[in-house]
Amino acid sequence: MDMILSSLPSLASGAWLTLQLVALSLALGLLLSVGVALARLSGSVLLRAPAVAFIFLFRSTPLLVQIFLIFYGAGQFVAVRDSFLWPVLREPYWCAIIALTLNNAAYTGEILRGGIQAVSFGQIEAARALGMHRLLLFRRIVLPQAFRQILPAYGNEMIQMVQATSLASTITLMELTGAARAVASRSFQPVEMFVIAGLFYLAMNFAIAQAVRWGEKRLAHAG
Amino acid sequence: MKSWIAALGLACVTLLGGCGKDDAAKQAAPAAADSVPNPLRVATEGAYPPYNMVDASGNLVGFEIDMMKDICRRMKVECQFVATAWDGMIPALQAGRFDVVVAGMSITEERLQAVDFSDGYTTTPAYLVSANSNPLQKEDYGVPKVDLSNMSPESQAALDKLRGLLKGKVMGVQTATIHANFAEKYLGDVVDLRRYDTQEQLALDMQSGRIEVGLADAVTWNAFLQRPEGRDYSFFGPGFDGGLFGRGQGVALVKGRTALKTALNSAIKEMKADGTMKTMSVQWFGFDTSMP
Numbered sequence: 001m002d003m004i005l006s007s008l009p010s011l012a013s014g015a016w017l018t019l020q021l022v023a024l025s026l027a028l029g030l031l032l033s034v035g036v037a038l039a040r041l042s043g044s045v046l047l048r049a050p051a052v053a054f055i056f057l058f059r060s061t062p063l064l065v066q067i068f069l070i071f072y073g074a075g076q077f078v079a080v081r082d083s084f085l086w087p088v089l090r091e092p093y094w095c096a097i098i099a100l101t102l103n104n105a106a107y108t109g110e111i112l113r114g115g116i117q118a119v120s121f122g123q124i125e126a127a128r129a130l131g132m133h134r135l136l137l138f139r140r141i142v143l144p145q146a147f148r149q150i151l152p153a154y155g156n157e158m159i160q161m162v163q164a165t166s167l168a169s170t171i172t173l174m175e176l177t178g179a180a181r182a183v184a185s186r187s188f189q190p191v192e193m194f195v196i197a198g199l200f201y202l203a204m205n206f207a208i209a210q211a212v213r214w215g216e217k218r219l220a221h222a223g
Numbered sequence: 224m225k226s227w228i229a230a231l232g233l234a235c236v237t238l239l240g241g242c243g244k245d246d247a248a249k250q251a252a253p254a255a256a257d258s259v260p261n262p263l264r265v266a267t268e269g270a271y272p273p274y275n276m277v278d279a280s281g282n283l284v285g286f287e288i289d290m291m292k293d294i295c296r297r298m299k300v301e302c303q304f305v306a307t308a309w310d311g312m313i314p315a316l317q318a319g320r321f322d323v324v325v326a327g328m329s330i331t332e333e334r335l336q337a338v339d340f341s342d343g344y345t346t347t348p349a350y351l352v353s354a355n356s357n358p359l360q361k362e363d364y365g366v367p368k369v370d371l372s373n374m375s376p377e378s379q380a381a382l383d384k385l386r387g388l389l390k391g392k393v394m395g396v397q398t399a400t401i402h403a404n405f406a407e408k409y410l411g412d413v414v415d416l417r418r419y420d421t422q423e424q425l426a427l428d429m430q431s432g433r434i435e436v437g438l439a440d441a442v443t444w445n446a447f448l449q450r451p452e453g454r455d456y457s458f459f460g461p462g463f464d465g466g467l468f469g470r471g472q473g474v475a476l477v478k479g480r481t482a483l484k485t486a487l488n489s490a491i492k493e494m495k496a497d498g499t500m501k502t503m504s505v506q507w508f509g510f511d512t513s514m515p
Binding site for chain 2: 072075076090091092172178181182184186190191
């Protein structure tokens with residue numbers, strides 16, 4: 001019991017780091033995914049081909065491999081170490097954010113593409129008839145409806161993201177799983193520590209699931 | 224109907240109770256069946272050169288692999304090696320996944336509370352390493368070695384000086400090691416500590432410049448410093464031993480397996496007496512690390 005109590009501060013600071021990783025990479029990933037989805041739907045091959053390649057690459061390789069390549073891979077090249085990118089890439093924190101963001105953007109981009117394509121053409125025609133130009137049409141008509149469409153799938157993606165952050169412990173970040181491992185290795189009580197870490201994850205994902213449910217209700221009313 | 228439910232409940236309780244007893248019996252089994260198991264399941268990491276590592280064709284090699292094969296030969300049992308991740312080894316040993324751990328594991332008070340150890344077979348101090356060009360290399364730390372169980376004023380001065388110089392620096396250790404424990408306890412408040420899963424990842428990140436200083440076993444460092452990419456790095460400051468660094472490296476086993484422990488100890492004693500331990504040590508480490 002003493003062990004559990006004394007482990008709580010380090011597990012809590014791990015949970016805080018996990019929250020940061022989740023929030024930052026979800027926010028950046030969502031922004032990037034809009035671009036990915038639009039490029040993927042673009043009529044121009046020059047935009048579409050890189051988006052298709054990006055999605056293929058990041059969905060077809062394990063996230064752990066991506067994290068390792070970005071973290072250990074980047075450090076191998078003198079050119080990278082001498083470049084302006086190094087202050088960012090030398091920090092495990094940013095390497096984890098970059099890997100999680102890119103991975104998340106690939107998945108969310110595809111989800112969003114489906115959502116955009118599901119918006120009925122009649123609505124777009126109607127908006128055009130009202131004289132909306134493309135950007136306004138996209139912002140007011142297409143995107144809000146696409147988001148409502150994808151919310152359940154995106155909720156899944158967010159929850160997956162929370163779990164995915166545990167891989168950051170492999171590049172020296174002491175997030176929740178990393179902290180639990182460190183405490184477990186000192187106390188030799190892995191079961192207790194991982195149960196506590198699991199409870200933290202449960203709480204986070206419960207909050208996300210509730211937020212998604214609330215969002216679905218709200219958007220349903222708005223529609 | 225009610226009696227049917229009651230019967231079901233009773234069956235459940237009996238079943239659960241039965242399970243519980245079964246578990247207890249299983250846990251007690253190793254102590255009760257107090258003998259040297261054959262084959263002997265040996266867990267090692269395979270990523271801690273030259274103690275244990277994997278060669279180009281995927282075979283486990285290293286000082287501890289040779290030593291353990293010799294120990295098994297002396298105990299007249301067959302060795303069955305299992306490569307296992309370092310930081311789950313003790314819980315897995317307790318859970319009975321293998322009989323012994325031979326992985327450069329130091330005998331410490333903390334670990335002794337969880338498992339038992341054979342007598343120590345090697346002992347090596349912990350050292351700090353940085354790039355040759357680092358100003359830390361040029362400092363004079365006063366003493367060549369700091370014994371944590373017997374701190375002299377000079378040792379304390381060396382440690383204090385080190386703490387001052389390391390302030391704000393990024394330092395790497397392997398996770399769940401005595402070096403990590405030492406860094407947390409003595410330097411944790413001054414350095415930015417990074418924990419790596421393996422020593423190789425630590426060395427890789429030292430080359431990339433993410434970490435300025437690393438702390439590990441002298442022998443493990445030698446393996447890196449002697450490689451071409453390790454040429455630009457050297458030891459600095461005093462070596463550390465004693466205290467939480469423990470009493471050398473030993474074979475870990477579950478508590479209460481007296482027969483196995485006795486057999487291990489007599490094999491290790493024989494190897495020390497007939498010089499085998501020293502020969503193997505010189506062969507793998509380049510110098511004699513065996514314990515008296």
